[in-house]
Amino acid sequence: MSPSDSRSGSSATGLMPVVRGCRPHLIAAALFSGLINLLNLAPTIFMLQVYDRVVPTRGVPTLLLLTLILVVALAVYAILDAVRMRLLLRASMRLERRLAPAILLRILGSPSGTPMERAQALRDFDTVRGTLTGAPIIALFDAPWAPIYILIAFLLHPWIGLLTLVSALLLGAIAIASERFTEPTVAALRGRTALAQREQDSSIVASDVAQALGMRDALVTRHLLERADLARRQAGLSSTSGQFLAVTKFLRQLLQSLALALGAWLAVRQDISGGAIFAASLLLGRAIQPVEQILGAIKPLTAARSAWRSLDAFCSRPGPDRATSTLPAPTGRIEVRGLNVVAPGSDRPILTDISFTVQPGEVVALVGPSGAGKSTLLRVLAGAQSPDSGEVRIDGASLTDWNREQLGRHLGFLPQVPTLFPATVHTNIARFRSVLDGESETLDGEVVAAAQEAGAHDIILGLPNGYATMLERGEAGLSAGQGQAVALARALFGRPTLLFLDEPNAHLDSEGEARLARTIEGLRARKATVIVSTHRTGLLQIVDKVLLLRDGKVQLFDDRAKVIRPQAAGRPADGGIVTAGGTR
Numbered sequence: 001m002s003p004s005d006s007r008s009g010s011s012a013t014g015l016m017p018v019v020r021g022c023r024p025h026l027i028a029a030a031l032f033s034g035l036i037n038l039l040n041l042a043p044t045i046f047m048l049q050v051y052d053r054v055v056p057t058r059g060v061p062t063l064l065l066l067t068l069i070l071v072v073a074l075a076v077y078a079i080l081d082a083v084r085m086r087l088l089l090r091a092s093m094r095l096e097r098r099l100a101p102a103i104l105l106r107i108l109g110s111p112s113g114t115p116m117e118r119a120q121a122l123r124d125f126d127t128v129r130g131t132l133t134g135a136p137i138i139a140l141f142d143a144p145w146a147p148i149y150i151l152i153a154f155l156l157h158p159w160i161g162l163l164t165l166v167s168a169l170l171l172g173a174i175a176i177a178s179e180r181f182t183e184p185t186v187a188a189l190r191g192r193t194a195l196a197q198r199e200q201d202s203s204i205v206a207s208d209v210a211q212a213l214g215m216r217d218a219l220v221t222r223h224l225l226e227r228a229d230l231a232r233r234q235a236g237l238s239s240t241s242g243q244f245l246a247v248t249k250f251l252r253q254l255l256q257s258l259a260l261a262l263g264a265w266l267a268v269r270q271d272i273s274g275g276a277i278f279a280a281s282l283l284l285g286r287a288i289q290p291v292e293q294i295l296g297a298i299k300p301l302t303a304a305r306s307a308w309r310s311l312d313a314f315c316s317r318p319g320p321d322r323a324t325s326t327l328p329a330p331t332g333r334i335e336v337r338g339l340n341v342v343a344p345g346s347d348r349p350i351l352t353d354i355s356f357t358v359q360p361g362e363v364v365a366l367v368g369p370s371g372a373g374k375s376t377l378l379r380v381l382a383g384a385q386s387p388d389s390g391e392v393r394i395d396g397a398s399l400t401d402w403n404r405e406q407l408g409r410h411l412g413f414l415p416q417v418p419t420l421f422p423a424t425v426h427t428n429i430a431r432f433r434s435v436l437d438g439e440s441e442t443l444d445g446e447v448v449a450a451a452q453e454a455g456a457h458d459i460i461l462g463l464p465n466g467y468a469t470m471l472e473r474g475e476a477g478l479s480a481g482q483g484q485a486v487a488l489a490r491a492l493f494g495r496p497t498l499l500f501l502d503e504p505n506a507h508l509d510s511e512g513e514a515r516l517a518r519t520i521e522g523l524r525a526r527k528a529t530v531i532v533s534t535h536r537t538g539l540l541q542i543v544d545k546v547l548l549l550r551d552g553k554v555q556l557f558d559d560r561a562k563v564i565r566p567q568a569a570g571r572p573a574d575g576g577i578v579t580a581g582g583t584r
């Protein structure tokens with residue numbers, strides 16, 4: 001079963017519907033928390049009974065019975081505590097099962113947000129899921145039980161009840177003040193830490209280039225400054241939280257001792273029994289414990305809440321889960337109508353009002369100066385980037401109506417940067433099909449066929465482990481030409497009928513270019529539609545049409561024969577484009 005089949009929670013916008021599915025576990029955990037908190041009173045009651053019943057009467061059998069009851073109560077307490085943790089674990093697993101596929105699909109399958117925002121979304125999810133099984137959530141469940149302890153304290157004596165109530169309110173107020181003080185810093189720190197981590201990761205990946213360009217010291221200084229700033233803010237936050245914690249600890253000790261003193265005074269006045277002196281102190285401790293726990297849990301709970309909000313906002317954006325139709329395999333007709341793309345975060349046009357039609361089996365060369373928009377156009381055609389307006393139709397159906405996974409199997413895309421994944425060459429070429437369908441000889445055959453069609457078979461056999469060569473860091477372990485050859489084989493895997501190739505000859509020698517020309521001839525022979533961008537002119541001799549882009553606009557789209565100057569025998573192919581305006 002593929003993730004797209006199992007994303008039960010992905011169709012709803014936002015996360016609440018899925019979280020509602022965890023409600024039974026959370027309600028049960030809350031109920032168990034109630035029982036646990038009631039059983040938490042067992043030692044207090046035991047002590048009251050021992051002082052007031054056993055000691056005055058010297059009743060050893062009563063003591064034995066009371067001890068037995070206490071042992072049973074504490075054992076049940078321990079069991080319930082373990083069951084409560086199991087319930088929370090199951091809620092967390094459920095969240096993982098129901099939400100992780102939807103979030104991963106959104107992260108990997110939709111253009112929602114920048115890559116950094118998408119990476120952050122998964123970290124946010126892990127924070128939320130982790131909080132569900134940790135001490136902070138337990139503190140939340142225990143908090144409502146403080147009033148019960150206060151009530152019992154009132155039953156002991158109104159003065160003891162009042163002191164317990166005041167103590168809980170005082171410590172509660174400190175908890176709230178601490179939250180108010182620290183929340184903005186926690187949120188800001190979280191964003192800055194994530195940014196600093198991403199910047200450090202980028203520097204590590206590009207450290208070789210930085211060294212070559214003499215940028216090492218500057219980068220080290222930049223990160224040190226960043227780290228110093230973060231450390232300063234973290235220290236400020238810890239110091240504020242620490243002060244609140246210190247005040248809380250002081251008050252706790254003081255109030256418990258005061259409870260003891262108050263109990264003793266009431267006992268001297270014979271208002272309460274001797275046992276109630278210690279019970280008063282214990283009860284006060286129990287009543288303020290949940291408050292203290294909440295104080296300690298504020299930081300993680302605030303972080304989890306802010307992670308939750310960002311995740312909810314991310315999941316409320318348009319996702320990949322629009323209902324799409326499974327259509328017949330495309331024949332390869334491409335219609336582009338009024339396509340416009342602007343640079344992200346600005347209104348600078350990259351592509352303006354692009355319209356053209358390519359018939360099945362045609363080979364089109366996409367040419368134009370650097371920055372003309374060729375790569376952007378190919379990315380839009382392949383569905384790797386969404387246009388700001390206009391549309392691309394494949395066999396009459398808009399790209400947005402196609403089931404992307406289905407269309408992807410009929411589509412080959414060679415991006416300008418090969419973008420190989422950390423896996424074996426085989427897995428890369430097979431587009432990770434083995435993960436869904438398992439290894440098979442048929443799959444091996446298809447991989448080798450694609451590599452042969454791309455002219456990459458011999459290159460791959462020359463790698464240390466051939467097709468099993470592990471690309472630890474994508475194409476980093478390969479030469480530029482090898483990386484491009486593997487990426488071309490991946491584009492040709494599964495004999496696609498639509499091919500979008502971005503400068504496939506960028507790293508090829510003349511022999512490689514001739515091989516590429518044969519590959520494209522082969523594609524034309526099997527009626528595949530090919531749009532290939534190139535700066536080199538050799539390929540122009542074998543295409544059917546030429547599309548010239550300049551400043552993001554179509555300058556010319558016509559049959560090759562009408563626009564390319566024929567190649568003179570014995571001359572290197574310059575393939576100059578001839579238009580009414582002269583040679584380009």
Ligand SMILES: Nc1ncnc2c1ncn2[C@@H]1O[C@H](COP(=O)(O)OP(=O)(O)OP(=O)(O)O)[C@@H](O)[C@H]1O
Nearest residue numbers: 343344350368369370371372373374375376377416
């Ligand atoms: N992510 C981006 N953010 C902002 N501008 C971008 C982005 N990607 C591309 N551009 C801009 O879009 C324009 C077209 O870029 P594109 O890579 O499509 O050109 P190209 O014709 O393929 O160039 P080349 O031949 O050098 O590869 C350029 O001006 C580039 O600065």
